[in-house]
Amino acid sequence: MTQPPRRALLLDLGGTVFRSGSELLGEFGAVEPRVRAAVARRGPLGTETDPEWDAMIRQDISEREYWRIRSEEIGAALGRDWPIQEFMHTLYALAGDDIIRPPAAALVADARAAGHRIGVLTNDLRAFHGETAMASHPVLEQVDVLVDASVTGILKPDPRAYALAAERLGTAPGDIVFVDDMPWNIAGARRAGMIAVELDLTDPDAAFAVARAELGLGAEAAA
Incomplete structure (x- = not known):
């Protein structure tokens, strides 16, 4: 029996993986x-x-x-x-x-351990942080793909940004779980066919719980 394709995880950085x-x-x-x-x-x-x-x-x-x-x-x-x-x-x-949200770090680690490809789609990494430690943070070593619009010149919610991320992940948009804290970026991901999860800055942990479920991961273990 043919197995369904494994979903990939695509994350925004500032406000999502990094604290806002x-x-x-x-x-x-x-x-x-x-x-x-x-x-x-x-x-x-x-x-x-x-x-x-x-x-x-x-x-x-x-x-x-x-x-x-x-x-x-x-x-x-x-x-x-x-x-x-x-x-x-x-x-x-x-x-x-403490710059990384703990549930984001746990999601990345667990998704990687489960064999899911992991990507980052950010608008402003180099524009805001240059070549500082933020741009080379250890969490970025755990991702397979980094698409920075500061480099590509194609900002979310331009549909080409999502298409580029999907191409580099080697995953169909419908099999990508995307998490972002800006509503227009979420709308753009949905138009691109992705499973889009909006992070609410007043309750950020909830988005990671949804993303875990979409990836078929168990609930995060209590600290």
Whole structure:
């Protein structure tokens, strides 16, 4: 009897595998009083309305534009004129070894052990992080395919981005479980025929539980 094709796992990075910039802005505010007013506005995790986030969700501005605005705002509060890569390095350094979401690490490890191919489809790895440790994080050594739109020039939700990831994975789109935290990227994956799982920044662990089920993996063992 012919066995059904084994599904592949495709992951976004920032906000999905790596903890979100919105979370880390909160940590920044906890240690740096000068930025507290600014970081009160950080999407669904803030204590105040974030008009730029709302504009991004409406797709009036891009995700890169949103983070450029935040970078300039935080830089101004600190009296610094910095490029976005320096801002991101400062922000993500706050997390240290805790930058990876534990359920994401467990999903990657278990999917790999079960023989599923694993890919990353990100828009901004090199654009935001350059050649820093983020771009060579050990979790990336566990993936079979890395597609970075900073390099290819084809950003999600362009259908060509998903097609390229599927081609490099060697897996039909309908057999790819894709996890991302941005709704338009999820919509693009669904249009491409993928099994798309949207990560909610207010409850990120739930998305990994869904992805595990779609891959036929058991529930993650309790820590």
